[in-house]
Amino acid sequence: MLANIKQSKPAAYAGMAIFAVVLAVLPFVMGATLGNTWVRNLDLAMLYIMLALGLNIVVGYAGLLDLGYIAFYAVGAYVYALLNSPHLVPMLSGTGFEWLLHMPLLVVLPLAALLAGIFGVLLGSPTLKLRGDYLAIVTLGFGEIVRLFMNNLDRPINITNGPQGVNLIEPVSLFGHKFSQAITVFGIEFRSVHLYYYLFLALALLIIVVSIRLQSSRIGRAWVAIREDEIAAQAMGINTRNVKLLAFAMGASFGGVSGAMFASFQGFVSPESFILMESIVVLAMVVLGGMGHIPGVILGAILLFLTPEVLRDVVNPLQDKLIGERLVNPENLRMLLFGIALIFVMLVRPEGLWPSKQRKAEFHEDDDLKVKDAEKEAAHG
Amino acid sequence: MANQANGEVLLEISGIHKRFGGLHALSDVALSINKGEIYGLIGPNGAGKTTLFNVLTGLYQPDEGKFTFKGIDLFRKKPNVVVESGIARTFQNIRLFHNMTALENVMVGRHVRTRANVLGAVFRDPKTRAEEAGIHERAQSLLDYVGIRKHGGEFAKNLSYGDQRRLEIARALATDPQLLALDEPAAGMNPKETDDLKKLMEKIRNDGVTILLIEHDVKLMMGLCDRIAVLDYGKKIAEGVPEEVKNNPRVIEAYLGASPD
Structure with missing residues (x-):
């Protein structure tokens, strides 16, 4: 970028x-x-940046409208949670599979990415022939199915612990140091939130680099070609099935990484964290920021994640000061602002706040045509 | 143009049927295209030319028949397999990737001849970098070949109509085809552009690519094609050198209606 x-x-x-x-x-x-809440918010913002960049591959590059993206975040989160909490210990003890538990981060993260990627392919493959609205509806359904599975897989065998969620998830431990403990280096105290910040920052940068490199590769061009004209892409010899599945898998794997980090950061996961609204928020980040443009998507993620946090910090003190009582709940205000912002952006800047050159051109096709027509007339006249 | 065909059969179809519900779009069509020739396909509107084109490029799956290319069986194969075996096409209503640059459009055409996967793309190993450089270089030279190199950095949709046609040809050539199938490339062109296009097609043929051509411009077809097949109501009603076809009574009937006597 x-x-x-x-x-x-x-x-x-x-x-x-x-x-x-x-x-x-x-x-x-x-x-x-x-205050420290804001450092925590910063950490969570990083997770949303990773999520948005993952969805950007599917929606922004390949043009596949996915409304169930949060499912892959859930898969990553549950993979980490189950393998790093006491929850599965009774089930696995004595089966010879104890080695699955408490694997090092450098094993768990790729595993979460891989499993989320596999889910991406599984959920993507039935939708290959669908486009636009139909694809959105089916992916929305898949997203809900994954959440419902998490919600109900506590019987007959208790795998996910149902609506109670998985508790006591261990924090990340890297180079023998547990992230729950503060560490002092050169007289500076790095607390848990700081350590997570640097870890998430590193992962976000990694995902940014991977996104940039994919975008300017043979694969990235094939994705954009499919978005632009699927039939023409086929006629150019692109195996649209495989290339689309690859987009689903790559996007999902980013979501899986983010989800695993979410689980370790929170220490607790439950199906409630993976509702449809989350999918929509992540999609809004991509659309609002600028589909297919990495800096735009990052901007969208930061704006949409931080706005409610700012509101929470600002609205209540402001109300206390001005009118002496709390009339408006910042949570409700958030939705109102969200709606207004989306409508505003769609009207004024449909290409997003910070679009790529390409997208900008796309949404101003009419202007170009007008210019072209004018040129033609000038040439003929 | 002298007939440069050496008689070696490149593409052969026989007994091809394609139905859309009750419509029998192609009925028992057979033809063979020789290596090195320009083979024309004409017929009145709705005769099934584009349907046949879509069958030959894998976009439609025929219901029955045989379809071989260089001896390889391509019956009911996916478009990417067809392209990989060496057939590339353009579209009647230009289908470029509008919001990609002209250069990128041609680079997409190299997809089928390159191998870089996700790992290569992410790690950019020397092999992938070399491949990417090769794609770039080849795309540039193809833009040059069709005469639109100076427009390489422009969005495809901003090119003039004639240049868009040329870009589509360059993109198709990027797949290294042995057979280039052009669906009405001269449609909407003025006489000057048509003449330039004719020269381009002759150049492509002289460089060893066989051409299958659908065109309404009969004058262009007569001057350019080595052999012509005529379709009417999904059936092949004539085939031969332009002179024969032009004087074939069935062809005249198909185009002008039966003579009263």
Whole structure:
């Protein structure tokens, strides 16, 4: 995303260095000025960035409208939760599968990504012939099915612990250090939220790099070709079935990573975290920010995640001060603002807040045609 | 143009039937295209030309018949298999990837001849980088070949109509076809553009690519094709060199109606 800043090289490097420093000190600045809740919010925002980038592959690149994306977040979260909590211990003890529990992070994360990816293929394959509205409805159904499974797989064998969810999930432990404990390096105390911040930041950067590289590859071009014209893509020899499934799998695997991190960060998962509304919020992040454009999607994720948090911090004190009582619940206000923002963006900037050049062109096809017509007339006249 | 066909059969179909519900769009169609020729397909509107085209490029699955290309059986094969074995096409109503640049459009055409997978794309190993550079270079040279290199960075939809047609041809050529199937490439072109297009097709043929051509411009067809087949109501009613076809009474009847006597 920094690559397209058109500057001289040293200036670009300097810019990147400043950006890196800002990212590095951000949690401490936020913690000192706004309190630790905000560092926590920062961590969660990172998770949403990963989610949005994953959905961006499916919706933004390949043009497949997926309304059940949160299911893959759920798969990742449950994989981590079940393998890192006491919940499955009675079931697995004595079966020879105890090794599954408490695997190192560098094994669990790829495993969560892989399983989510497999789910992506499983849920994607029946939808291959569907487009647009129909695809959205079917994926919406699949998303709900996954949540209902999580909700009901507590009998006959208790796998997911049903609506109670899985508790006592262990925090991430990396290089022998548990993230639940603070660590002091060079006299600076890194608390749990800080450690998670750096871990999530690293993963988000990894996902950004993977997204950028996929986008400018043979695979990325095939995705965009399918989005642009599926028949023409077929006629160019693209195996649309495999390429679409690959988009589902890649998008889902990003969601799986994010979900696993969510589980370890919260220490608790339940089906309630994976409702349809979450899918819609993530989709709104992608659409609002700018489909198919990585910086735009990141912006969308940050804006949509942080707005409600800001509201929570601002609305109540403001009401107390101005009218002395609390008339409006910030939670409700959030939905109102969400709706207004979406309508506004769709009217004024349908391509999103920070679109790619490509998308911008797409949504202003009429303008281009007008220009073209004018040119033609000028040429003939 | 002299007949450069050396008689070696490249594509052969026989007994092809295609029905859409009650409509018998293609009925017992047989034809064979020789290596190195320009083979024309004409017929009145609704005769089944485009249907046959879609069958030959895998977009439609025929109901019955035989379809071989270079001896490989392509009956009811998926489009990507057909392209991989060496048949590429353009569309009657141009179907470019409008919001990709001209260059990217042609690069997509290289998809079928390249292998980079997700791991290659992510890690950018030397092999993938070399492949990507090759794709880029080939796409550039194809844009040059069809004469629109200077428009490489523009969105496909912003190109002029004639250039869009050329871009579609470049994109099809990027798949390294032995048979290039062009569906009404001269439609909507002025005489100058048509003439340029004719030269381009001759150049492509002289570079060793066999061409299958649907076209309404009879003058263009007569001057360009080595052999012509005529379809009417889903049946092949004539086949031969342009001179024969032009004087075939059944062809005249199909186009102008039966003579009163």
